[in-house]
Amino acid sequence: MVAMGGWGKAQTPVVSAEAVRKFTFCSEPGKAYQFEGASTLADPSAWQPLGEVAFGTGALLHFDYKPSAAAALAHFHLREVDRASVGIAPVQLPRGTLTLVKGGLADQMVLMSASQGVCHPVRNEPFAMDWIYEKTGPNEGRWTATLTTGGVAIVELSFCSASTGRFVRTVPVPEQPPYVDGGIFSVSDRLVWHGADSGIVPTDVVGRKIAFQFSGKPLQFEFGATHVERRIGSGPGLDLPYVYEPETSSMGVLHVTRSPFREERLTLWAQSETSGDVMREVVENGIVKDFQFGTFTRPADAAPPTNSSVSCSAPLSLGGRSFDFSNTTSGVVTMQYDNNGEGTKSNLEDGSIQQSTFSFTYTKIDDRTGRILLVFPVLEGTQIDETILHFSEDDDCSGTWERHSSRNGVQLPASSGNFGPGNPPPG
DSSP states (O other): OBOOTTSOOBOOOEEOTTOOEEEEEOOOTTOEEEEEEESOSSOGGGOEEOSOOEEOOSSOEEEEEOOOSSSOOOEEEEEEEOGGGSSSSOSSOOSEEEEEEETTEEEEEEEOSSSEEEEEOTTSOOEEEEEEEEEEETTEEEEEEEETTSOEEEEEEEESSSSEEEEEEEEEETTEEEEEEEEEEEEESSOOOSSOOSSSSOSOOTTOEEEEEOSSSOEEEEEOSSEEEEEETTSOEEEEEEEEEEEETTEEEEEEEEETTEEEEEEEEESSSSEEEEEEEEEETTEEEEEEEEEEEOOGGGSOOOOTTSOOOSOSOOTTEEEEEEETTTEEEEEEEOTTSEEEEEEEETTEEEEEEEEEEEEEEETTEEEEEEEEEETTEEEEEEEEEEEOSSOSSOEEEEEEEEETTEEOOOEEEEEEEOOOOOO
16 A cells, blocks of 8 residues: 555555565655655554655655565555754744855855845945755755846755754856856854954954864864964874954954975854854865864953953944934935844935835944945835945944945946934934
8 A cells, every 4th residue: 555645645655576665656846755654544653654754846756665574565655744843944044144265265155135136246345146055965954045137147056064064056057058166155043244343253362272173182282473383182283374364243264384286274163252163174286175063162261351441342243223324415314223134214305204114234344443334225226335334433323424335247436435323314
């Protein structure tokens, strides 16, 4: 007997000469299935899994069963299972940042909502995008981005942990072979933006200690100005040259030279001020020969002391606040920032109040500086503004600003002015 439990129809089982029974089932995209067999229908607990969980794509699923004299099964069905309970790949990506790293360079995908965001390639202007994600296997997922310019990127993700792994990216190119590359990735629920922002990774490692834990003995680094003492367990240390590059507010890349042709590259993803995940790659003549994932810890007492004489006036968040931005050309514009990453722009035009909505992220850079990334629709497509706020020494609600904008990938003239507490324009 072949029971289906309501998930499509099964074709008639085919019995081969080797007595291997072959089953074919219909599947639905986005669902996961377990093929099971039982010797009797009288006992519900008699069902046992046969093979691994299969993920539906809309195509037919094929399963084989070879009977044995010890345990011959007579009944079969396909049971739908919870995708989240299978493997480590997430069913959904959080609102946050997907970072793709190739050769120490990071492309950031800022996921501002469940389907929209900003693609910021490391060497190009940012683009607005629509995106979708699908869990395609226990440890696999597919992330697809469609840019407002019409380009498409398909990224196959192979998770080695809940937030890190390897990726292969394919970008179709008209009338040419597709562009394909790959590297390592991280998924963070932090909305970060490209640049060495003051986040939870250090912008400088001089004078610090970092301990890495992989499958073997712990690896300990103690950093000087140009060289690092690299020590495995309690063994002797090696004095090696290094270069450290903070990529984002939660990621940094460490390059340690082992020989003229061999480099040890460690990519750090911070989960807190003192710990996080790490990807270690051994690179020979520019080719990755080996890689492994682990964790790192950074003792709090190894961090340089903070300067207590400097007041910290830049806020950590803009949620629930509003600011008036002004300059000599555009007048006063009021920006209201909500706690959910959305906001409203208000300005007085022809005697009436004009309002438009936008999405945003905010990052505190240092004691008196913050950065706003803002995306809003315009008649010609989508505009992206990156505004740097320089807060005054006296409060956290006034100062000067400078803005760099791009529309559909084309840079617009920069602007600057003053800002203060927000007041709705008179109407």
